[in-house]
Amino acid sequence: MLKVVNLTCGYQDKTVLSGVSFEAGDGEFLGVIGPNGSGKTTLLRAISRVIPPAVGRIFWKGEDIQKMPFKDLAKEVAVVSQSPALDGMTVEEFVLLGRIPYYRAFQFFEEKKDYRAAERAMELTGMSDFRGRTLNRMSGGEKQLALIARALAQEPKLLLLDEPTAHLDIAHQVRILDLVRKLNRDLGLTVMIVLHDLNLAGEYCRKLLLIEGGKVYRSGLAEEVLNYRDIRDVYKTPVLVEKNPVSLKPYIVLVSENPETEKDRNSDNLEGE
Amino acid sequence: MAFMLLAVCLVALCLGSAGIPVKKIFPLLLGGRGSTEYSILFDIRLPRIILGLAVGGGLALAGVILQGMFRNPLVEPYTLGISGGAALGVSLNIVFKFYKTLGVMTFPFFGFLGALAVIGILYLVNLRKATVRLQGLLLNGVMISFISSSLIMLMMSLSRAEDIHGIVFWIMGSLDEPNWFIIKITALAAVLLFLLSYLFCRDLNAFALGEEEAAHLGIPVERSKQFLFIIASLLAGFGVSSAGMIGFVGLVVPHFVRMFTGPDHRILMPASFLAGGAFLIFCDTLARTVISPVELPVGVITGILGGSFFIYALSRKGNS
Numbered sequence: 001m002l003k004v005v006n007l008t009c010g011y012q013d014k015t016v017l018s019g020v021s022f023e024a025g026d027g028e029f030l031g032v033i034g035p036n037g038s039g040k041t042t043l044l045r046a047i048s049r050v051i052p053p054a055v056g057r058i059f060w061k062g063e064d065i066q067k068m069p070f071k072d073l074a075k076e077v078a079v080v081s082q083s084p085a086l087d088g089m090t091v092e093e094f095v096l097l098g099r100i101p102y103y104r105a106f107q108f109f110e111e112k113k114d115y116r117a118a119e120r121a122m123e124l125t126g127m128s129d130f131r132g133r134t135l136n137r138m139s140g141g142e143k144q145l146a147l148i149a150r151a152l153a154q155e156p157k158l159l160l161l162d163e164p165t166a167h168l169d170i171a172h173q174v175r176i177l178d179l180v181r182k183l184n185r186d187l188g189l190t191v192m193i194v195l196h197d198l199n200l201a202g203e204y205c206r207k208l209l210l211i212e213g214g215k216v217y218r219s220g221l222a223e224e225v226l227n228y229r230d231i232r233d234v235y236k237t238p239v240l241v242e243k244n245p246v247s248l249k250p251y252i253v254l255v256s257e258n259p260e261t262e263k264d265r266n267s268d269n270l271e272g273e
Numbered sequence: 274m275a276f277m278l279l280a281v282c283l284v285a286l287c288l289g290s291a292g293i294p295v296k297k298i299f300p301l302l303l304g305g306r307g308s309t310e311y312s313i314l315f316d317i318r319l320p321r322i323i324l325g326l327a328v329g330g331g332l333a334l335a336g337v338i339l340q341g342m343f344r345n346p347l348v349e350p351y352t353l354g355i356s357g358g359a360a361l362g363v364s365l366n367i368v369f370k371f372y373k374t375l376g377v378m379t380f381p382f383f384g385f386l387g388a389l390a391v392i393g394i395l396y397l398v399n400l401r402k403a404t405v406r407l408q409g410l411l412l413n414g415v416m417i418s419f420i421s422s423s424l425i426m427l428m429m430s431l432s433r434a435e436d437i438h439g440i441v442f443w444i445m446g447s448l449d450e451p452n453w454f455i456i457k458i459t460a461l462a463a464v465l466l467f468l469l470s471y472l473f474c475r476d477l478n479a480f481a482l483g484e485e486e487a488a489h490l491g492i493p494v495e496r497s498k499q500f501l502f503i504i505a506s507l508l509a510g511f512g513v514s515s516a517g518m519i520g521f522v523g524l525v526v527p528h529f530v531r532m533f534t535g536p537d538h539r540i541l542m543p544a545s546f547l548a549g550g551a552f553l554i555f556c557d558t559l560a561r562t563v564i565s566p567v568e569l570p571v572g573v574i575t576g577i578l579g580g581s582f583f584i585y586a587l588s589r590k591g592n593s
Contacts, residue, residue: 073491075491084485108471
């Protein structure tokens with residue numbers, strides 16, 4: 001279980017998160033939403049121990065992550081970050097890097113079990129056929145799958161994803177999130193995912209954490225958090241919240257404050273002719 | 274790579290102002306003690322080869338470490354001002370004539386002191402709250418190299434002709450080191466530092482993805498950076514203080530080796546160490562033989578050969 005208690009942290013002179021507390025049970029699918037600059041990515045970075053808390057603590061399975069050895073934490077928590085540097089590595093080489101936490105003190109090369117774990121990770125993500133491809137020659141969607149494969153090679157219990165669908169077309173968005181849902185269901189992975197797209201968040205996440213100005217504004221089931229009043233207040237934008245007729249999950253309809261008028265439509269027609 | 278090194282060493286043993294054929298080397302090795310050829314081989318050429326291996330290997334390895342750590346292909350031991358500091362130390366020794374009272378050991382000693390001073394300054398300036406800021410380290414290093422070269426020029430402009438000659442000669446770099454003790458120390462340091470650095474090969478592989486990603490993979494990033502920086506600095510410090518400023522090995526050899534081995538540091542590190550040694554011994558052999566018996570500064574050869582070869586290799590890679 002992930003437990004964040006009164007977390008305050010940030011960078012040098014700037015505090016980004018203040019007094020954030022929440023819990024995510026084992027096997028949870030938790031989405032983090034909020035406007036740009038609200039502290040979503042910072043929250044993931046704190047949980048993956050890239051930045052230390054100024055105040056408060058983060059517990060994983062009852063253990064303070066600041067006190068865990070780096071390697072042990074990497075065996076439990078894997079991160080799919082937004083844009084890591086990807087040199088001329090092949091997919092397989094890249095996925096095998098996920099085995100680094102499992103190396104013993106004077107072990108320099110992979111063992112059979114490492115190859116097995118990488119193989120499984122590539123199979124789960126459908127990357128087996130791409131193993132020899134170099135990463136900088138792959139499309140955005142394929143790269144994202146390779147990132148997830150590397151995270152899975154770590155055999156984690158908690159998977160943190162930072163906007164894995166950014167810049168992807170709708171087919172890839174669905175493919176990536178279907179995969180994450182499958183991992184959550186079949187492997188029992190606890191998932192914490194930062195999403196910008198509220199509709200994807202509503203569709204895939206069981207619970208949501210709405211963050212505003214470094215504080216938790218609302219948390220709970222997706223259906224509860226995605227209500228038009230909270231979304232309007234946090235994003236300062238009027239919206240409508242509807243129900244997806246297929247999945248019965250909430251989805252957001254944008255309402256422009258400056259809607260198209262009859263005149264706009266007419267002038268468009270004239271230009272077209 | 275090991276075969277290449279062996280071949281280069283053998284050629285280096287044979288060639289010189291007095292040529293010794295390959296087939297004579299082994300009989301000499303077994304029972305030629307006392308002959309002139311034996312002493313040419315083992316008192317003059319072998320020490321140069323050992324020093325070449327240690328310095329060339331050390332500089333190339335330092336280049337691999339720094340390029341991996343900074344994720345910047347242009348970083349080498351010299352960019353960080355370490356060699357500038359060493360040169361400044363040696364220049365001080367020459368100008369203030371400490372060597373006259375304290376002996377020839379002062380040259381490497383002052384060189385090493387200069388290198389250590391730079392490492393210390395860089396470290397203190399850039400170490401904030403136990404995190405090493407890499408960009409700052411790089412910029413400060415470049416500035417320190419400018420400052421030290423300006424100070425050297427200042428000293429040269431104020432000193433007498435013989436001193437200037439001494440400084441220039443040292444700056445050009447040479448493997449001509451008559452003192453076995455210095456050679457042994459340099460070789461021992463190179464081997465020990467290589468073994469130590471190899472413990473960090475996985476860390477360097479993870480660094481290729483960025484520091485944050487490395488942290489996600491369970492690498493204690495700050496501690497690794499500190500160790501790697503000190504190892505690379507010491508490698509460069511030992512090399513520069515015993516053989517002078519031999520440029521380009523640390524920059525070119527890692528790139529060249531990477532074209533063959535790929536970016537995996539587990540292979541890249543030993544391969545670069547061997548290739549750096551082979552390259553420097555090869556350049557030194559050329560320096561000794563091109564217009565023999567006059568000897569060229571080896572730094573000149575490494576620069577010309579390394580630079581042109583690198584441009585050629587890069588353009589071929591670009592075309593293919």
